[in-house]
Amino acid sequence: MELFVFVVAAAMVLGGAVGVILRSHPVHAALSLVLTLFGVAVLFVAQEANFLAAVQVIVYSGAIVVLFLFVIMLLGVDKVEDLKIEPFKIQRPAAVAVGAGLLSLISLAILVSRDATPPTVVPSDAVQAALDGAHDSNIRAIARDVFGDHVLAFELTSVLLVIAVVATVLLARKPRKGEKT
Amino acid sequence: MLDLVWLIPALPLMGFLVVLLFGRKLGDPRSGYFATAMVALSFAVTVGVYLDLMSLTADERTGHVQRLFSWIPAGALQVDLAFLADPLSLTMCLFVTGIGSLIHLYAVGYMHGDPRFSKFFLYLNLFAFSMLMLVLGSNMLVTFLGWEGVGTCSYLLIAFWHEKESAATAGKKAFITNRVGDWGFMMAMFIAFWAVGSLDYSVVNGGAAGMSTTTATAIALFCFVGACGKSAQLPLYLWLPDAMEGPTPVSALIHAATMVTAGVYLMVRINPLLGAADSYAPTIIAIVGAATALFAATIAVAQNDIKKVLAYSTISQLGYMFLAVGSGAYVAAIFHMVTHAFFKALLFLGAGSVIHGMHHQQDMRFMGALRKLMPITAITFIVGWLAIAGVPPFAGFWSKDEILLFAYDKSPILYAVGLITALLTAYYMTRQVIMVFFGKARWHDAHEEHNAHGDLTPHESPPTMVLPLVVLAGLSIVGGIIQLPSWSWIPSNLTHRLEGWLEPIVHANEHELTTSAHDLSGILALVAIACALAGITAAFLIYAKHKAKPIEPQILADGWGYDRAVSWAMGKPGRQAFDGIAWADANIIDGAVNGSGSLVTGAARQFRKVQSGNVRNYAAAIGCGVVLLLLWFVVGRALL
Amino acid sequence: MTAAVAVTTTWYLLLAAMLFVIGVVGVMVRRNPLILFMCIELMLNAVNLTFVALARRMGDIGGQSTVFFVMVVAAAEVVVGLGIIVAILRRKPGATTDDLSELKG
Numbered sequence: 001m002e003l004f005v006f007v008v009a010a011a012m013v014l015g016g017a018v019g020v021i022l023r024s025h026p027v028h029a030a031l032s033l034v035l036t037l038f039g040v041a042v043l044f045v046a047q048e049a050n051f052l053a054a055v056q057v058i059v060y061s062g063a064i065v066v067l068f069l070f071v072i073m074l075l076g077v078d079k080v081e082d083l084k085i086e087p088f089k090i091q092r093p094a095a096v097a098v099g100a101g102l103l104s105l106i107s108l109a110i111l112v113s114r115d116a117t118p119p120t121v122v123p124s125d126a127v128q129a130a131l132d133g134a135h136d137s138n139i140r141a142i143a144r145d146v147f148g149d150h151v152l153a154f155e156l157t158s159v160l161l162v163i164a165v166v167a168t169v170l171l172a173r174k175p176r177k178g179e180k181t
Numbered sequence: 182m183l184d185l186v187w188l189i190p191a192l193p194l195m196g197f198l199v200v201l202l203f204g205r206k207l208g209d210p211r212s213g214y215f216a217t218a219m220v221a222l223s224f225a226v227t228v229g230v231y232l233d234l235m236s237l238t239a240d241e242r243t244g245h246v247q248r249l250f251s252w253i254p255a256g257a258l259q260v261d262l263a264f265l266a267d268p269l270s271l272t273m274c275l276f277v278t279g280i281g282s283l284i285h286l287y288a289v290g291y292m293h294g295d296p297r298f299s300k301f302f303l304y305l306n307l308f309a310f311s312m313l314m315l316v317l318g319s320n321m322l323v324t325f326l327g328w329e330g331v332g333t334c335s336y337l338l339i340a341f342w343h344e345k346e347s348a349a350t351a352g353k354k355a356f357i358t359n360r361v362g363d364w365g366f367m368m369a370m371f372i373a374f375w376a377v378g379s380l381d382y383s384v385v386n387g388g389a390a391g392m393s394t395t396t397a398t399a400i401a402l403f404c405f406v407g408a409c410g411k412s413a414q415l416p417l418y419l420w421l422p423d424a425m426e427g428p429t430p431v432s433a434l435i436h437a438a439t440m441v442t443a444g445v446y447l448m449v450r451i452n453p454l455l456g457a458a459d460s461y462a463p464t465i466i467a468i469v470g471a472a473t474a475l476f477a478a479t480i481a482v483a484q485n486d487i488k489k490v491l492a493y494s495t496i497s498q499l500g501y502m503f504l505a506v507g508s509g510a511y512v513a514a515i516f517h518m519v520t521h522a523f524f525k526a527l528l529f530l531g532a533g534s535v536i537h538g539m540h541h542q543q544d545m546r547f548m549g550a551l552r553k554l555m556p557i558t559a560i561t562f563i564v565g566w567l568a569i570a571g572v573p574p575f576a577g578f579w580s581k582d583e584i585l586l587f588a589y590d591k592s593p594i595l596y597a598v599g600l601i602t603a604l605l606t607a608y609y610m611t612r613q614v615i616m617v618f619f620g621k622a623r624w625h626d627a628h629e630e631h632n633a634h635g636d637l638t639p640h641e642s643p644p645t646m647v648l649p650l651v652v653l654a655g656l657s658i659v660g661g662i663i664q665l666p667s668w669s670w671i672p673s674n675l676t677h678r679l680e681g682w683l684e685p686i687v688h689a690n691e692h693e694l695t696t697s698a699h700d701l702s703g704i705l706a707l708v709a710i711a712c713a714l715a716g717i718t719a720a721f722l723i724y725a726k727h728k729a730k731p732i733e734p735q736i737l738a739d740g741w742g743y744d745r746a747v748s749w750a751m752g753k754p755g756r757q758a759f760d761g762i763a764w765a766d767a768n769i770i771d772g773a774v775n776g777s778g779s780l781v782t783g784a785a786r787q788f789r790k791v792q793s794g795n796v797r798n799y800a801a802a803i804g805c806g807v808v809l810l811l812l813w814f815v816v817g818r819a820l821l
Numbered sequence: 822m823t824a825a826v827a828v829t830t831t832w833y834l835l836l837a838a839m840l841f842v843i844g845v846v847g848v849m850v851r852r853n854p855l856i857l858f859m860c861i862e863l864m865l866n867a868v869n870l871t872f873v874a875l876a877r878r879m880g881d882i883g884g885q886s887t888v889f890f891v892m893v894v895a896a897a898e899v900v901v902g903l904g905i906i907v908a909i910l911r912r913k914p915g916a917t918t919d920d921l922s923e924l925k926g
Contacts, residue, residue, distance in 0.1 A: 037866065
């Protein structure tokens with residue numbers, strides 16, 4: 001069962017990824033991205049990271065891709081890009097080389113170390129208590145972890161979000177009449 | 182009083198500073214008197230220090246070093262500004278300050294009415310300071326400081342009337358020729374430092390025995406090159422005749438009594454090195470000295486300018502001093518230096534008095550019969566003449582005789598050369614005396630030639646100028662007493678006094694006369710007197726009695742064409758060499774510097790192309806970097 | 822049919838690696854700025870997948886909270902990035918990444 005889920009989800013992920021980089025129409029590429037993100041969410045569930053799967057669907061494919069589509073529509077960037085033209089001759093061979101190199105090296109690292117024993121991590125008491133619990137143990141554990149050990153990072157991310165919003169409003173506003181950029 | 186040694190150079194320095202700041206306000210003649218007072222005070226201090234040193238025993242007289250401050254503390258090179266008060270330096274100081282103050286006084290009268298009167302005394306005091314630093318220095322670098330200082334002052338003073346083109350050129354010539362000699366001195370300092378690690382005379386002289394003979398010879402000969410430049414020996418003498426363009430007090434002070442003796446002083450100071458050197462080194466010095474003496478004497482025979490005769494005479498007498506140094510007779514060299522200072526300063530000041538009285542006429546062909554119009558000048562000049570000609574009992578006879586004695590011991594050829602020079606000296610000096618003070622009065626011929634107006638009758642000089650003449654004449658008469666030879670009829674406590682005084686400095690290397698020479702000393706003295714009288718008689722017959730034609734060939738008047746040869750050599754091959762060096766400097770050295778600059782610029786221009794401004798190119802570069810990094814990690818962790 | 826083959830962590834990691842590489846190639850090859858951005862999202866997702874796989878393997882919940890934070894930051898980044906693109910493309914409609922080369926040295 002797990003194998004079947006994995007294969008299907010993997011196909012979605014890789015298919016969507018290839019679609020993103022190969023589709024010339026931006027909207028098609030955005031939809032391929034949705035496919036990839038959904039595949040990743042399925043894989044999250046398969047690994048019992050239920051909360052994250054939910055967040056992935058809601059935030060990533062629900063908000064971020066929608067944002068992308070809004071911008072595409074807003075700016076009329078939906079003109080089809082001609083994939084045959086490449087101004088820099090070196091770019092495609094470099095891409096192939098980098099891709100092949102990266103893939104081979106990372107795969108090598110993964111395969112060589114697959115039998116290695118990972119270091120034992122002892123969860124803190126709060127997290128352990130949450131993990132021993134019932135069906136919502138995952139979200140409880142994440143909550144205990146984030147709001148317990150990493151609460152500072154949490155607060156900082158909230159600050160970050162505020163800053164991002166303010167910055168974007170400032171960046172994207174139309175200049176008023178008589179005012180320079 | 183020994184701790185007041187620092188006052189000796191400090192007083193003229195103070196004089197220099199005061200005249201620098203207030204000279205124009207003090208004016209003519211007060212600035213002159215002030216400058217004279219400073220040097221006279223310096224003389225008084227010198228006498229005090231001298232008496233202090235005299236009260237010590239002979240062994241205690243050396244090694245008094247007064248250290249003022251550490252001048253150059255640079256790692257291995259530690260040089261102090263320190264003064265060495267020993268018999269040799271004090272002897273030099275005595276006559277530098279003594280004759281210096283007399284000449285300062287003379288200059289007050291001579292330079293009266295000159296628009297730059299105070300500037301003259303500024304330079305004179307600066308010169309006195311430099312010369313005293315030179316002789317009092319306890320290490321080669323302080324001496325070099327003074328060495329360069331006197332060279333600079335010489336330039337400033339020779340070119341004092343710089344509106345005159347010939348004076349300005351003469352100043353430059355003096356400075357540049359001295360520079361060639363200075364190079365020799367600098368090389369000597371470098372070698373000395375390399376050999377013994379210090380420039381102190383005590384260390385250098387003390388280490389002379391431990392040095393290899395080659396090192397000692399090298400230092401000694403390089404110092405001699407410096408001495409040739411400063412003391413106007415062959416081949417670097419050519420600046421001294423031209424230096425007569427300067428005012429006569431300058432010629433008297435610098436080019437007769439003090440600066441030109443700096444070379445001899447240096448050689449005597451480093452006598453342990455000469456003693457430790459190969460035997461050909463002193464021989465070279467003696468040969469150069471003797472050759473210069475003869476060479477200059479031949480030229481002096483045909484000169485018509487009253488100062489030029491004395492200039493060549495100075496070169497000739499300096500040659501004698503180097504002949505003495507080369508023969509190992511250091512005491513005789515210093516003795517002759519002292520007596521020469523007396524009578525040459527006297528002769529120059531007398532010549533200045535004549536020039537002053539003749540309203541700046543310097544050509545002897547337009548003088549004559551001046552003894553009645555300028556009696557004191559005439560008498561003192563005659564005293565100087567007798568001294569330089571070597572007529573006993575005047576000072577010059579004793580010193581010259583001592584040198585000839587040691588020269589005979591060294592080599593009969595050198596003795597013969599010295600003897601011929603003595604004859605020529607007597608000859609040309611007599612010629613000069615006769616042309617100037619005796620015979621027919623010829624100044625009217627100049628008067629008509631130059632259409633000069635006003636009363637051109639020569640007159641005696643003012644007291645400020647005459648007094649130094651009288652003092653110097655007195656010294657020229659009795660000066661020989663400081664080093665009388667050991668003849669039977671002279672009481673023994675009067676003989677060899679200078680030798681006893683200088684013994685701690687030179688005793689190791691002073692050449693001992695062989696018994697044969699010692700026995701001949703009386704006969705050699707008589708031979709010297711005979712030569713002097715022969716020269717005088719010959720000149721008298723030719724110029725006073727007109728019994729024979731004067732022998733003044735043009736080649737001698739031109740100085741054997743040496744000056745012209747040097748100008749040609751520097752002008753043609755010399756110029757090409759200099760142009761070549763300049764080309765090498767501009768193209769090779771500057772080219773290397775500029776080339777490295779343009780290399781960097783060119784490389785940078787190539788590297789600029791990496792910055793295309795394009796995000797995708799940057800991404801590609803980052804990607805490549807990541808791959809390489811991963812490769813390093815994978816290989817490093819020995820996964821491969 | 823039951824699979825005798827178990828899906829190990831290694832499989833997830835390899836998948837993530839492939840996703841990452843596709844994202845890298847996309848960044849280098851595509852000229853449209855928005856699609857470039859999407860490729861960056863691909864890379865981020867690959868990383869998230871890696872984190873979750875290893876968190877499960879090592880029994881550390883910290884991996885999953887890291888993913889949480891990554892998502893937050895990715896969201897903020899997308900917001901700002903799109904704002905920039907809007908600002909640029911409003912002035913130069915139809916610009917591609919190759920036209921934005923003011924930083925040329």
